[in-house]
Amino acid sequence: MKLFDKTWKLALSGVVIGLLVMLLAMSGNPANMAICVACFIRDAAGALKLHTAAPVQYFRPEIVGFVCGSFLISMATKEYRSTAGSAPMVRFLLGAVMMIGALVFLGCPLRMVLRMSAGDLNAYVALIGFAGGVATGSCFLKKGFSLGRAYETKSLSGAVLPVLLAALLVIGVATGAYAASTEGPGSKHAPLLLALVVALVIGALAQKSRMCFAGSIRDVILMKNFDLLSIIAALFAVMTVYNIATGNFHLSFSGQPIAHSQHLWNILGMYVVGFAAVLAGGCPLRQLILAGQGSSDSAVTFLGMLLGAAFAQAAPPKLPQRPMPLFPAARPCPARLQSSFALYCCL
Numbered sequence: 001m002k003l004f005d006k007t008w009k010l011a012l013s014g015v016v017i018g019l020l021v022m023l024l025a026m027s028g029n030p031a032n033m034a035i036c037v038a039c040f041i042r043d044a045a046g047a048l049k050l051h052t053a054a055p056v057q058y059f060r061p062e063i064v065g066f067v068c069g070s071f072l073i074s075m076a077t078k079e080y081r082s083t084a085g086s087a088p089m090v091r092f093l094l095g096a097v098m099m100i101g102a103l104v105f106l107g108c109p110l111r112m113v114l115r116m117s118a119g120d121l122n123a124y125v126a127l128i129g130f131a132g133g134v135a136t137g138s139c140f141l142k143k144g145f146s147l148g149r150a151y152e153t154k155s156l157s158g159a160v161l162p163v164l165l166a167a168l169l170v171i172g173v174a175t176g177a178y179a180a181s182t183e184g185p186g187s188k189h190a191p192l193l194l195a196l197v198v199a200l201v202i203g204a205l206a207q208k209s210r211m212c213f214a215g216s217i218r219d220v221i222l223m224k225n226f227d228l229l230s231i232i233a234a235l236f237a238v239m240t241v242y243n244i245a246t247g248n249f250h251l252s253f254s255g256q257p258i259a260h261s262q263h264l265w266n267i268l269g270m271y272v273v274g275f276a277a278v279l280a281g282g283c284p285l286r287q288l289i290l291a292g293q294g295s296s297d298s299a300v301t302f303l304g305m306l307l308g309a310a311f312a313q314a315a316p317p318k319l320p321q322r323p324m325p326l327f328p329a330a331r332p333c334p335a336r337l338q339s340s341f342a343l344y345c346c347l
Contacts, residue, residue, distance in 0.1 A: 004209045007230050013209045014231035018238025020198045021114070024062075027190035031248070031257040032118050035062060035202075036111035037284040038102035041302075042309040043186050047178040048168075050310035055184020059172045061192050064165045065199020066206070066285065070292025071162040073204035082158030083150040084296035090147060091297050094280040095287065095304025096311070097272055103312045104269030106258055108284045109213035109277070112270065113232060115259065117239035119251035122259050122266055129267035130274040134217040137278025141222065145279065150297055158294030161302065169196075185258060207293055212286035214277035 004010050025034035033039060039056075046057030074080040102108045105126050107115060112130065115123035172178045173192065181187040189195065205211070209231055216228035243249040253261045260266070277283045280301055282290060287305070290298035 007227050010209055010227055011230040011234040013205050013211070014234025015238055017202055017205055017211070017231070018235040018242075020202055021235070021239060022242045024190050024195060024198055025242070027194055028188055029190050029195075030185045030188040032115050032120065033107070033111055033185065033258055034114060036107050036114075037063075037066075037288065038099055038108035038305070038309070039106075039111065039185065041099065041284070041305050042103060042313065043181075045306050045309040046186065046313065047172070047180065049179055050306070051313035053313040054179075054186075055181050056186045056313065057179040057181045058186040058189055059169065059178045059180075060189070061169055061196040062199040063288065064169045065196045066203040066288045067165055067292040068162050069200035069203020070207040070289040071159070071294075072200070073207050074293035077208075079207075080155075080158065080294050082153045082155045082294040082296070084153045084157060085148075086150040086297045087147040088297060088300045091280055091301045092304035092307075094276045095301035096308030097304075098276040098280070098284060098301075099305040099308030100312050101269040101272030101276065102284065103309065105266050105273070106260065109270075109273065110283075110285055113213070113236050114239055115256070117236050117249075118243045118256075119249045120256040120259055121251065121253045122256060122261050122263070125263050126266040126270040129269065129271035130214075131217055132267075133271040133274025133276075134214050134278050135221055135274075136271075137214075137275045138218050138221045140279065141218075147279070147281075147297075150295065153296065155294075157296055158299075160296070161291050161299040203289060203292060206285060206289045210286075211289070212277075212282050214274055214283040215286065217274070218278055 004013060021034045025031075029035070040060040040063050042051075043056050043058045043060050044063055045051055046053055047059035071080070105112070107123070107126075109130060112123045112126055116127065190198075210228065211231050212228060213232060216232050219225040219228055240249070250256070273283070277286075280287065282298070284305060287298045287301045291302050
């Protein structure tokens with residue numbers, strides 16, 4: 001019998017994940033960003049000096065935990081399956097596009113839900129774009145779009161990314177060679193060991209429950225199946241209660257931490273994330289989980305996200321900044337991300 005064979009069990013996994021996210025929020029991770037896969041990959045890229053944006057440089061152990069948690073649980077339950085060969089270059093590009101879109105919004109789908117739970121109305125606006133992108137991708141799937149079949153490979157191939165990330169974490173801890181922010185989001189983090197253990201558990205739960213933010217909406221559209229959506233709803237409920245109880249719930253557009261109110265960019269950014277996620281077979285978190293359970297194709301997507309983050313932070317500003325005048329307290333979307341987004345749309 002499958003561990004999560006009932007909707008209520010999936011919802012329970014969402015509650016547990018919500019409690020773990022809450023623990024990270026209380027332990028030092030940035031406000032409204034207890035977990036953000038896109039932001040954490042961006043920070044890791046900065047730590048490895050793939051970009052030089054000083055406020056966002058820290059090798060996040062959560063990324064290692066998500067991948068290795070999935071790897072360990074899939075090995076233990078005999079679900080590990082090393083596969084590769086399904087349009088790797090297309091997946092690399094989709095990963096980069098996903099990352100650019102997420103950084104335009106300033107958050108992945110997971111952080112979008114966390115921001116919604118804290119009353120950030122900008123995230124609700126972005127949800128429109130994300131759902132639209134998923135719906136567009138679902139139409140492509142209905143019309144027969146496919147990246148092709150993945151083929152089984154030697155078991156060692158699928159273990160490369162988990163081992164590599166674990167080695168990079170050990171090297172960083174042992175040598176202190178990575179860049180680390182002294183201010184900004186990169187300087188705010190939970191204790192390393194706590195963050196790693198929490199992420200390992202979340203990675204294992206996400207692997208067993210097939211947690212995916214894009215997949216939850218895709219399943220509703222294509223199959224009228226709400227199972228995966230129950231995980232997201234439970235996570236949202238737990239974090240909403242936490243934010244209200246701690247006084248972190250502020251229902252507004254302005255004054256939200258690490259956010260902006262340029263609605264068009266929020267919608268377009270998350271539209272691209274939703275669209276690319278459906279075509280690639282999962283949201284950024286799901287890509288890490290799939291990579292952990294042996295998918296070299298998802299590992300390539302992760303590399304695309306890593307390089308996309310580096311490119312987004314290094315791209316020179318070209319487009320004019322146009323903050324929404326109704327909400328002067330909100331941060332504008334960084335111009336370098338706007339230019340990166342425009343370039344990828346042209347591609």
